Structure formats: C-alpha cells, structure tokens
Amino acid sequence: MASIFTRIVQGEIPSYKVAENERFYAFLDINPMAPGHTLVIPKQETDYLFDIADEDYQALMLFAKRVAEGIFKAIPCKRVGVAVLGMEVPHAHIHLVPLQTEADMDFRKEKVQLSREEFERIASAIAESIQ
Numbered sequence: 491m492a493s494i495f496t497r498i499v500q501g502e503i504p505s506y507k508v509a510e511n512e513r514f515y516a517f518l519d520i521n522p523m524a525p526g527h528t529l530v531i532p533k534q535e536t537d538y539l540f541d542i543a544d545e546d547y548q549a550l551m552l553f554a555k556r557v558a559e560g561i562f563k564a565i566p567c568k569r570v571g572v573a574v575l576g577m578e579v580p581h582a583h584i585h586l587v588p589l590q591t592e593a594d595m596d597f598r599k600e601k602v603q604l605s606r607e608e609f610e611r612i613a614s615a616i617a618e619s620i621q
C-alpha cells in the first residue's frame with residue numbers, strides 16, 4: 491500500500507507545497523514544532539533514509555539544503571534544524587525546523603496550531619524564497 495506521503499505526491503491527499511522537482515517534494519508538516527516546519531521527501535518511496543542509493547541520497551540532501559535556505563530567508567529564525575526520525579511514517583523524510591531555541595526541536599513538546607490561511611501564507615513565503 492502506498493504511504494501517506496506517496497499519496498501526497500500523487501495529489502490524492504492535500505499538502506501545503508513548498509518546493510518540488512522531478513525527484514523530490516517539500517511540504518509543511520501538518521503538526522509543526524514551529525511555523526515553517528517542513529518535510530522533504532523523495533518521490534520514490536523508500537522507508538529508511540539510509541537505504542536510499544548514494545546518488546539519490548546526495549541529490550535529496552542538496553534539495554533539502556535549497557529548501558532550508560528558503561526557510562531561513564522566509565521565517566525569522568536563528569538556524570534551520572535538521573532531523574530524521576521516521577518513527578511514524580515509513581517513507582523517508584527530512585524535518586527542517588526554523589529554530590529560535592533548542593526547545594523548538596523537541597519532538598515531544600506541544601505542537602503549534604496554525605490555521606489553513608497561516609499554513610498557506612507560510613508555504614508561499616518559503617516557496618518564493620527558494621532559489
């Protein structure tokens with residue numbers, strides 16, 4: 491069965507898209523740790539990040555770097571934090587989180603509630619900031 495993220499890539503499930511090319515897709519996390527929390531995924535479904543072939547892995551990381559640069563421009567923050575867990579969704583994904591403090595990257599803390607309008611505004615601000 492296709493992962494929820496494959497269904498997002500295929501347009502079956504909506505997402506707040508931030509960036510896309512033929513191989514990779516970036517969209518806002520629906521339960522963000524901070525406004526601008528973004529997930530970067532390969533369109534080709536692989537569960538575990540480190541099972542991805544070397545060349546695809548390098549290209550994914552470079553794509554994530556471009557997205558992180560866009561987040562940094564669009565969202566006031568000190569750093570963009572990077573994490574990979576994959577405990578919930580079995581489709582490799584990189585979390586990019588705008589950080590003011592270390593606590594912004596605590597996966598156990600209460601998530602930020604945003605309206606649809608706020609998600610849309612943040613997604614387009616990041617999208618416009620990506621080179």
Ligand code: AMP
Pocket residue numbers: 494503505518519520521522529574575576577578579580583
């Ligand atoms: P993990 O697999 O532990 O890295 O966590 C999966 C992440 O995916 C969580 O931060 C969820 O909030 C996020 N997530 C799950 N479903 C969706 C969705 N439909 N759209 C955006 N983010 C999602």
